[in-house]
Amino acid sequence: MDYKDTxxxxxxxxxxxxxxxxxxxxxxxQWEENNLYEKTLERTKGRPLFNLxxxxxYANGDLHIGHALNKILKDIIVRQKSMTxxxxxxxxxxxxxxxxxxxxxxxxKKVDRKKMSIAEFRQKCAExxxxxxxxxxxxxxQLGVRGDWDNPYITLTKDYEAAQIQVFGEMAKKGYxxxxxxxxxxxxxxESALAEAEIEYQDKRSASIYVxxxxxxxxxxxxQGDKIVIWTTTPWTLPANLGISLHPDLEYTxxxxxxxxFVVAHELLETVTAELGWENVEEVKTFKGKELDxxxxxxxxxxxxxxxxxxxxxxIDAGTGCVHTAPGHGEDDFFVGKQYGLQALSPVDDKxxxxxxxxxxxxxxxxxxxxxxxxxxxxxxxxxxxxxxTHSYPHDWRTKKPTIFRATAQWFASIKDFREDILEExxxxxxxxxxxxxxxxxxxxxxxxxCISRQRTWGVPIPVFYGEDGTPIITDETISHxxxxxxxxxxxxxxxxEAKDLLPEGFTSEHSPNGTxxxxxxxxxxxxxxxxSHQAVLLKREGHKRPADVYLEGSDQYRGWFNSSISxxxxxxxxxPYKNIVSHGFVLDGNGRKMSKSLGNVILPSxxxxxxxxxxxxLWVSSVDYQSDVRISDDILKQISEAYxxxxxxxxxxxxxxxxxxxxxxxxxxxxxxxxxxxxLHRLQQLVSSVRESYDKFEFSPIYHQIHNFCAVELSxxxxxxxxxxxxxxxxxNKRRRSIQTGYYEILTxxxxxxxxxxxxxxxxxxxxIPGEKAESxxxxxxxxxxxxxxxxxxxWAHFMKVRDDVLKALEVARNEKVIGKSLEAKVTLVPKDKxxxxxxxxxxxxxxxxxxxxxxxxxxxxxxTEYKYVNVVVEKHPGEKCERCWxxxxxxxxxxxxxxxxTRCASIVKENYNVAE
Numbered sequence: 018m019d020y021k022d023t024x025x026x027x028x029x030x031x032x033x034x035x036x037x038x039x040x041x042x043x044x045x046x047q048w049e050e051n052n053l054y055e056k057t058l059e060r061t062k063g064r065p066l067f068n069l070x071x072x073x074x075y076a077n078g079d080l081h082i083g084h085a086l087n088k089i090l091k092d093i094i095v096r097q098k099s100m101t102x103x104x105x106x107x108x109x110x111x112x113x114x115x116x117x118x119x120x121x122x123x124x125x126k127k128v129d130r131k132k133m134s135i136a137e138f139r140q141k142c143a144e145x146x147x148x149x150x151x152x153x154x155x156x157x158x159q160l161g162v163r164g165d166w167d168n169p170y171i172t173l174t175k176d177y178e179a180a181q182i183q184v185f186g187e188m189a190k191k192g193y194x195x196x197x198x199x200x201x202x203x204x205x206x207x208e209s210a211l212a213e214a215e216i217e218y219q220d221k222r223s224a225s226i227y228v229x230x231x232x233x234x235x236x237x238x239x240x241q242g243d244k245i246v247i248w249t250t251t252p253w254t255l256p257a258n259l260g261i262s263l264h265p266d267l268e269y270t271x272x273x274x275x276x277x278x279f280v281v282a283h284e285l286l287e288t289v290t291a292e293l294g295w296e297n298v299e300e301v302k303t304f305k306g307k308e309l310d311x312x313x314x315x316x317x318x319x320x321x322x323x324x325x326x327x328x329x330x331x332x333i334d335a336g337t338g339c340v341h342t343a344p345g346h347g348e349d350d351f352f353v354g355k356q357y358g359l360q361a362l363s364p365v366d367d368k369x370x371x372x373x374x375x376x377x378x379x380x381x382x383x384x385x386x387x388x389x390x391x392x393x394x395x396x397x398x399x400x401x402x403x404x405x406x407t408h409s410y411p412h413d414w415r416t417k418k419p420t421i422f423r424a425t426a427q428w429f430a431s432i433k434d435f436r437e438d439i440l441e442e443x444x445x446x447x448x449x450x451x452x453x454x455x456x457x458x459x460x461x462x463x464x465x466x467x468c469i470s471r472q473r474t475w476g477v478p479i480p481v482f483y484g485e486d487g488t489p490i491i492t493d494e495t496i497s498h499x500x501x502x503x504x505x506x507x508x509x510x511x512x513x514x515e516a517k518d519l520l521p522e523g524f525t526s527e528h529s530p531n532g533t534x535x536x537x538x539x540x541x542x543x544x545x546x547x548x549x550s551h552q553a554v555l556l557k558r559e560g561h562k563r564p565a566d567v568y569l570e571g572s573d574q575y576r577g578w579f580n581s582s583i584s585x586x587x588x589x590x591x592x593x594p595y596k597n598i599v600s601h602g603f604v605l606d607g608n609g610r611k612m613s614k615s616l617g618n619v620i621l622p623s624x625x626x627x628x629x630x631x632x633x634x635x636l637w638v639s640s641v642d643y644q645s646d647v648r649i650s651d652d653i654l655k656q657i658s659e660a661y662x663x664x665x666x667x668x669x670x671x672x673x674x675x676x677x678x679x680x681x682x683x684x685x686x687x688x689x690x691x692x693x694x695x696x697x698l699h700r701l702q703q704l705v706s707s708v709r710e711s712y713d714k715f716e717f718s719p720i721y722h723q724i725h726n727f728c729a730v731e732l733s734x735x736x737x738x739x740x741x742x743x744x745x746x747x748x749x750x751n752k753r754r755r756s757i758q759t760g761y762y763e764i765l766t767x768x769x770x771x772x773x774x775x776x777x778x779x780x781x782x783x784x785x786x787i788p789g790e791k792a793e794s795x796x797x798x799x800x801x802x803x804x805x806x807x808x809x810x811x812x813x814w815a816h817f818m819k820v821r822d823d824v825l826k827a828l829e830v831a832r833n834e835k836v837i838g839k840s841l842e843a844k845v846t847l848v849p850k851d852k853x854x855x856x857x858x859x860x861x862x863x864x865x866x867x868x869x870x871x872x873x874x875x876x877x878x879x880x881x882x883t884e885y886k887y888v889n890v891v892v893e894k895h896p897g898e899k900c901e902r903c904w905x906x907x908x909x910x911x912x913x914x915x916x917x918x919x920x921t922r923c924a925s926i927v928k929e930n931y932n933v934a935e
Contacts (some may be wrong), residue, residue: 027673037630067103070565073110076149085622096774107164113146114476115543179504180553186496203423204413205369221410227401230314248336256375257343263306264331273299282338317399328353345424361424428470442593476540484528548581551594569599607650632776667728680789694760696814706803823885831892848889871906
């Protein structure tokens with residue numbers, strides 16, 4: 018007979034190849050048709066609410082790999098929470114206002130902005146943004162991200178804008194909103210003010226000049242004609258110079274160089290002398306900066322006085338210790354100038370070109386003026402030195418072009434008024450990683466005001482009216498009315514109607530005796546939009562709560578969404594809008610370089626999904642330490658695919674060996690399980706405990722490594738391997754066989770549940786093949802909790818696994834020396850080196866099976882034994898014949914007359930179960 022027919026070989030329709038790119042879209046359709054998201058919420062209704070609040074990605078363009086990292090991390094957390102005792106809805110959001118959308122429409126040849134009203138152009142922006150939302154939504158769903166995709170929150174919707182107006186109104190009511198003239202970051206390329214969060218630093222080559230200001234009135238300390246030396250890297254700001262700042266407590270020197278006297282900080286004299294190439298320098302006198310208070314110098318090329326002022330902002334880190342001061346072009350300059358009653362002269366327009374207030378430079382772009390200014394300085398004999406330096410300089414993070422400081426009338430939120438409250442709240446939050454606390458704390462600690470106005474079209478208008486005398490009008494009544502108007506009509510109504518038609522009926526004000534009003538034309542900073550989501554979403558939407566449990570975004574959001582959200586929330590409620598902050602790093606290429614089209618190293622999530630499948634991308638997300646910058650490349654994805662294959666094939670092997678197992682009837686109780694199966698279930702409980710703990714700490718790479726390790730080492734190299742000799746060989750209902758199958762069933766079910774948040778497509782596929790009655794989807798189950806496995810001597814098995822390592826090394830040596838081929842050809846003799854090892858080995862009934870050899874002998878001594886840590890080992894080729902059925906070499910092969918090719922064990926099984934004589 019063919020003895021193969023008597024073996025119980027694995028049988029399963031679960032495919033070895035994942036074929037994920039083809040299978041996943043069908044599974045996603047199935048999830049949608051079966052309303053799986055709604056079913057998860059229905060199942061968990063009544064449980065404690067867990068809110069991960071989605072930081073809205075910007076609705077413009079296809080997803081990049083950073084988007085994928087972000088959304089998959091969120092999905093892992095939400096899925097895990099819904100499987101561990103929480104009700105965890107997930108509402109995705111989108112940020113839809115701002116310059117990139119405005120720019121995209123302006124560049125569109127089909128959109129002639131000049132022929133449109135503002136309201137019509139804004140309508141086009143809205144249509145474009147919503148189209149982008151649709152495209153990104155489709156791509157997010159392809160990553161397997163589960164959520165309320167039909168009802169996202171979008172910052173351009175009426176209800177959202179109405180809630181944002183309420184936040185603004187509440188802050189205004191508390192006195193935190195004001196309009197003021199002060200220097201702000203200004204982007205000539207965007208023609209708008211920017212907040213600090215919209216600034217990034219890049220290297221820039223700038224002129225470095227030393228300039229002499231001639232003294233007109235030295236207050237008895239200096240003589241007329243002496244020269245105060247300043248240093249600057251922004252020559253273009255000299256037309257706006259109104260003063261020179263000195264530190265009140267610093268020592269300054271009047272130094273004679275040839276026939277001229279120059280003033281610099283005493284500590285910098287040596288440096289300046291070397292820099293300017295002075296020779297035979299004579300220190301005439303020294304004095305404190307405060308002695309020169311309100312001295313007067315002359316502007317180098319205008320008939321205008323430049324007053325000497327005192328300011329603690331002056332340092333001796335570089336330059337001369339005498340600081341050129343243009344109150345319209347620097348924050349420190351502005352504040353010191355204000356103390357001395359100087360106006361904030363800013364002779365530069367929105368485009369960065371000089372106005373008539375800068376005679377001789379009118380119409381010139383500020384950067385082009387640098388050379389013209391230095392030429393003028395040289396012409397009048399005020400230029401002491403010109404060189405060039407490369408230094409870090411603020412740039413507009415969207416256009417990537419340099420910004421300037423420019424004094425304009427802007428709307429501000431006064432962070433300093435409630436800064437201490439924010440700092441106190443920051444201490445109450447849990448930070449992952451922990452350094453996030455220090456990072457945000459330091460940002461807020463140094464923050465004075467937040468410039469919230471933008472001179473753009475596409476955004477939420479600042480809901481302020483002006484009286485006839487120019488006084489801003491913000492009242493509870495006007496805010497409530499505008500909020501209601503936006504709720505009914507959307508914010509476009511602000512641009513469609515006149516001011517009088519936007520005010521409450523019959524509204525009057527002392528500032529407009531004739532009943533005439535105008536309205537603000539600036540819009541709000543987009544960070545105010547997204548930063549208001551705690552009001553628009555957490556407070557207003559059903560199934561949400563404020564504060565949210567988690568905000569999770571990239572590390573750039575410490576200056577962005579994390580910052581604007583806590584600022585507006587503390588201003589309005591006194592409390593932070595989140596309990597936990599989780600941040601992730603940036604995605605770099607395999608060599609650790611930033612991805613860019615010019616380098617050709619961009620990896621698109623859509624391409625990864627098409628080539629490998631979403632579960633491979635998700636497994637990669639789980640494998641990296643995401644709280645730092647992470648790397649991705651084709652080689653890395655191939656490694657992840659290998660790990661996936663290992664896990665998948667482990668599942669397939671267990672499924673194949675459960676083909677004839679019915680958990681309702683064949684399951685073995687804990688008390689009756691074989692000890693090895695109890696041990697493996699005990700190891701499983703340790704894994705469950707560790708994995709759940711990692712999930713709770715938002716640490717996913719330990720989960721990936723532990724589960725992969727469990728599949729590769731504990732299962733494949735041991736439990737699945739030795740068990741073949743029982744599962745294939747013994748009779749169907751053999752007690753040891755059913756015991757192993759019981760172990761397999763629990764291990765398989767548990768691993769699939771533990772991995773569901775990470776690879777849901779594969780988990781759902783495996784779930785369909787697991788025998789027995791079960792939920793429609795693994796996503797509709799709870800993760801197992803670690804349980805006690807009774808009646809186990811854990812120490813014994815832990816020690817055996819160490820001894821086994823010794824034996825495996827000995828077998829490998831024998832294999833290399835051609836003593837044996839496969840390990841089943843071997844007979845091993847083991848000499849225990851200590852009492853514990855001897856007792857452990859003698860207590861194991863099926864020792865040869867656990868070692869996957871044909872015979873294992875425990876001996877007091879053995880010649881030619883090789884020494885290892887716990888045992889001395891002799892490996893020899895087994896002298897018996899190989900059984901045709903179980904492939905074990907045995908002295909009993911040929912003992913059974915009916916089945917001479919079999920060992921007595923196999924002959925007995927065949928006779929009892931197959932009723933066939935040879």
